[in-house]
Amino acid sequence: MYWRVLPVVALAAPTHALIRMGCSQLVVQRLDPLVTPGQVPSPHVHQIIGGNSLNATMHPSNHDIPKMSTCTTCQAADDFSNYWTAVLYFKAQNGTYKRVNQKGNAGFEGQKGGMTVYYMQNQLADYEQKTQVTAFKPGFRMFVGDLNARTLEEAKPYRQLTYTCLQDMSTRYPETKYLPNKPCPAGIMVNVRFPTCWDGVNLDSPNHMDHVSYPANGTFESQGPCPTSHPVKIPQLMFEVIFDTAPFNNKADWPTDGTQPFMWSFGDTTGYGTHGDYVFGWKDDSLQKIMNEPCYVNCKSMKTQTIDQMNSCTVEQTAKEDMDSWVKEIPGQAMTEE
Template identity: 65%
Template sequence: MLWSSLTALALLAPNAHALLRFSCSQLVVERLDPLVNPGMKQSPHVHQIIGGNSFNITMDPNVAPSDLATCTTCTFSEDFSNYWTAVMYFKAKNGTFKRVPQKGNQGFEQSNGGMTVYYTPTISNSKAAKVTAFKKGFRMIVGNPVYRTEAQAKQFRQLTYTCLQTASTRTGETLNFPQKPCPAGIMVNVRFPTCWDGKNLDSPDHMSHMSYPASGTFESGGPCPSTHPVPVPQLFYETVFDTTKFKNDWPTDGSQPFVWSFGDGTGYGNHGDYVFGWKGDSLQKAMDANCNINCPQLKTQSIAQGNKCAQQMKVNEDIDGWLTELPGGMPVTYK
């Protein structure tokens, strides 16, 4: 792994005192969601999943993923967590759909898509208490797939899109899908809340046990509210979709042609899911050490090794051909 070259890329990341930034290749793409639809063999819409190969239809919070997984797609090899988002589709003029492929983020050359994952312990150690790493059994969701308006999307902070002019573009984030072709693709940014109630590893809506800072922001060192007093790392996903493959098919009526797999044509329903699965106290050690990209406290594997960790779809269906409807029959909506 070229950690020396990745250190320079820290300048491209969110302004932070220290952070983990690492690659996780694609584990599987299919209609499964053990958080929202546990036990359901096919969830309503397609997800891309990364991380440990213990991902399943149902995941018992009392069983550590590191006890079940035999490999992980992540470059920190003690991370058997699962991270997932919806996938993006291109809607052609004739009404058919084609899944938009993903590509590696700058500095990370995954052969089969995936994400870049960040864990940022704190912006200012002088303003925040010790950051507590997530615990065994912890899980959470941010965002809402039924949202279709800007006002709704603003209930969550920093679920955004970056229209990449080059691979290093990190400005001009929007809450909705970019409204013009993006020369280097679309990067989807999912940032999770950073304050925990300190008691519940999950909640019925998978959100209520978490909160944003009471004032200010995570980036400004804002304090956690009294209801959620425990600072946790900011978990952040970057996923790069290679929309350049469809640049010659952009609509001429001023609309944009991309939709989420859950039928959102606006982009306001952007969301992400997380199941913690780091082995032992490895993540806490990294947070305590304030690792910055390179983290000698953690074991690593090459991206090539991560690419070899994969999982077969549990229920086969066509998600990659030219489709007459989105998988699961999800209708496309704009309001």
């Protein structure tokens, strides 16, 4: 599976595209068509957004995402991609668990769970997105992170997977690599930033990571150059996922040993194992057209839909499991104390 392109050449006039869009929750379930295709249920729970053609396999040879989807939970009406992360749980002192709901970001109040998705050419704070990028191609997919990481050293290769303890909905700093160890008044924001350099050939790789790379030095924000092995600049794809931890902020309910009470659905209490998945599914060349347009957030070439339309797009669980009640065990996890 490959697609040959040449390294991007600078344009005579700079382009400036950056888009920020809300995406409501499509489904919460144990399904992972990227890492464990065909396995139902998958090892741990995910919250998934995007197009409703989602299924357990979604192989690009026989699954044309834009054609097979009839709706999307994303604000961009031409984006039928699927995006997902693991789910956060709260562990009570009696040993039971409750899934932490997601909530919409500032500007997307009324959105049903989900996350905020960015496609950027330069750093988020730069209103002049002057770097030309090549949009993802049909069949493209990628993964970032290591769900087995439990130390800072193990998490270091994934430079920009972080957490923000929200004091209010405008908080963006500081960011940490570990789960916050104190109550966060407005919730915990999980920041997932994907690599921004592509080898220009492979739409995927066995570990879903080797065909992409972070800059050779510096960061995307500092406009570090792509390595020669991955010369093609692609958009910075970023998720902001806000877990509504406020209902669990009473310190009297937290562990008596002083540790924090939240656990990822794959059993991690450190936060170092956070990760994200992406399966591209924009219609035709709609994403490239947006990336080529001089625009910042409000792009004329991006067709949009209402929050009500986003919220109305859902799919049934493939593996039927209770995702809303207090449970003795997180689905898929034979829990052990870490």
